[in-house]
Amino acid sequence: MLKKTRTGTWMPAWVPESTFTLCVLLLISSIVQSAKTGGYDGSMLNGLNILPSYTEYFNLNPATTGLNTASVFIGGFLGPLVSGIIADRLGRRPAIFWGSCMTIVGIILQTASQNIAMFVIARIILGFGSAVTGIAGGVYMSEVFPSRWRAWGVGLLNDFYYVGALVAAGVTLGTGKWQSTWAWRAPSLFQAIFSVLCIFTLPFIPESPRWLVHQGLFEEARLSVAQTNAHGNLSDPIALAVFKEIVDTLRWEKEHAHAMSPLEILKNPVARKRLLIGMSPGPFSCIAGNIIASYYFGSELDTAGITDTNDQLKANVVLNVWCLACCLIGTHLAARWGRKPTAMLSQGLLITCLFIIGGLSKLYAANPQGASNSLVYGNVAVMFLFQGFYSVAWTPLLYLYPPEIMNYSIRANGLAFSSFVLNAFALVFTFIMPIGLGNIGWKMYMINASWDVVILGLIAYYWVETKGKTLEEIDALFEGEKHSSVPDIEVLRRGEKVLDTELVKEQLNSVLAIVNVG
Known part of the structure; x- marks a missing residue:
């Protein structure tokens, strides 16, 4: 029943x-x-960069290849400048809707592109819409999902990157032999189906209870909490405790003048700390090394000795299946083991793989004609392991960790800033990677591995663990205290404490009466 x-x-x-x-x-x-x-976009461009029908149509060279590919990050770079404000002012669901509509417009223009300029403009619009949707979606999912399921609910917001990538790899593999520009236009047009499906789900999910409480819509917020925690039962102890945590915490933030503004981040030391830790998955995941395989897998395989176009397209399909399995394992680890340990494990394995790939690629480059099959396939195997290890942590944590670390006042703008920095790095890296691989080859892997060591140290020293806590309970890790008198939700779920529901209802009525009078 609805x-x-x-x-x-x-x-x-x-x-x-x-x-x-x-x-x-x-x-x-x-x-x-x-x-x-x-997911779809990265794999599609990966496939298109292999297709002669695409590269010859636009008469691409390394610089224009990088521009066509990286232009989506120009939009992704600009989108976060307004995404947080849109999500805070319009609501989480409307922000997702408008971002999806803009994405569809970009996809249509991309499909109809007649030259590089039109293609680049279309991808800027697509990237802008995707940024709005991604930021609003990340904030929304973190605020709506119950804490016990949040790792899966928000982790999947990026995990199915690989499903989109797999679909795109399959579509480009199927259209790759077409003798017309539809070999690349068809995969581009198919991308719109996901935005349409996203729009169709919005009427059947509630608005964020945190956003509703901040707007003063307490009854709507209480129902939203009950719907996501207790089948709509407003008197359920868990639903009551979650709702009171939200009301108490947001009231505390307002009383302490925590403004809904990017300036809040600059003037508040705790907000700055939360921002720096919370935004770190964006740049960390971007510069970890996956840009090469995400957009230039063909060039990467060339350095390993696999140059046949059809073989590269097939390898792209297999890669995405492997990465999907790894990111689902990683989401399970983040939920059971914790966010920080999962990130450290993944980062350590990435460093090892990059040094091995660099060494094997150097051996191949020294004697391409005399390279053994074991060298070639060994290199490819480590490339696959690298992408899998990347997916274990960075795929789920990219959207899971930032909104957990940031409190409500800075959550939307903080996630927008994380996305802004991510796209700024991605814009640079997607443009320079084909040039770097062409000029220094295997040395790019060694350079990448070296800065990944620094990232591992930063995670070990600065990150805090958020597993098993509601968004409001995470405040205690930074503020030194929880801003609500109710027991922690997981303590209630385990039956270690019992909530006095009548007392909580009285307290809520008192708080709401004060708010309404004010």
Whole structure:
């Protein structure tokens, strides 16, 4: 059964009464947002950069190849400048809707491109829309999913990057032999299906309860919490405790003048600390080394001795299946083991792989004609391991960790800043990587591995663990205290403490009465 639910925005909602059904819909929304943006786009461009019908149509050289590919990050670089403000002012769901619409416009223009200029402009629009959707989606999922399922709910927001990538790899493999420009236009047009699916899920999921409380829509927020935690039961102890945590914490933030503004981040020392830690997955994941395989896998395989176009396209398909399996394992580790240990394990394995790839690529470059099959396939095997190890941590943590670290006042703008820095790095790296691989070859891997060592040290020293805590309970790690009197939610779930529901209801009524009078 569907229950019509007020959302505080122009977008109505008809939410399932079953929490399980609702969480499935939230997962679907997370999945299609993940698949539609970077996953499909990255793999599609990876495949197009291999196709002669694409490279010859635009008469590409290394510089224009980098421009065509990196232009999506120009939009991704500009989008975060307004994404946080849009998500805070319009609501999380409307921001996702408008971002999806803009993505569709970019895809249509990209498909119809007649020259490099049109292609680049289309990809800037696509990147802008994807940034708005990704930031609003990351904040929304972190604020809506129950804490016990948050790692999976938000982790899948990026995990299904590889499903989109796999679909794109399969589509480009299927159209690759077409003798027309539709060999690359068809994969481009197919990308829009994910944005359409995302829009179709929005009417059946509620608005963020944190956003609703901040807007003063307490009854709507309480129902949203009950729908995502207790089948809509407003008197359920867990739902009551979660709602009171939200109300108490946001009230504390308002009383201490924590403004909903990027300036809040600059003037508040704790906010700066939370921002620096929370935004780190963006640049860390970008410069870890995956840019090479995400967009220039063909060039990477060339350095290993695999130059046949069809073989490269098949390798691209297999790579995405492997990475999907690894990121799902990584999400499980993040949920069970913790965010920080998972990141450290993954980063250490990445460093090892990059040094090995660099060494093997050097041996191949020294004698391409005399290179043995074992050398070639050994190099490719380590490349696959590298991408898998990258997927273990960075794929789920990219959207999971930042909104957990940041409190409500800076969450949307903080995640936007993380995305801004990520796209700034990605814009530079996607442009210089083909040039670097062409000029210094194997040395690029060695350079990349060296700065990854520095990243590992920063994670070990600065990151904090957020596993098993609600967004409000994480405040205690930075503020030194929790801003609500109710026990931690997981303590209640385990039955270690019992919530006095009547007392909590009285306290809530008192708080809401004060707020309404004010």
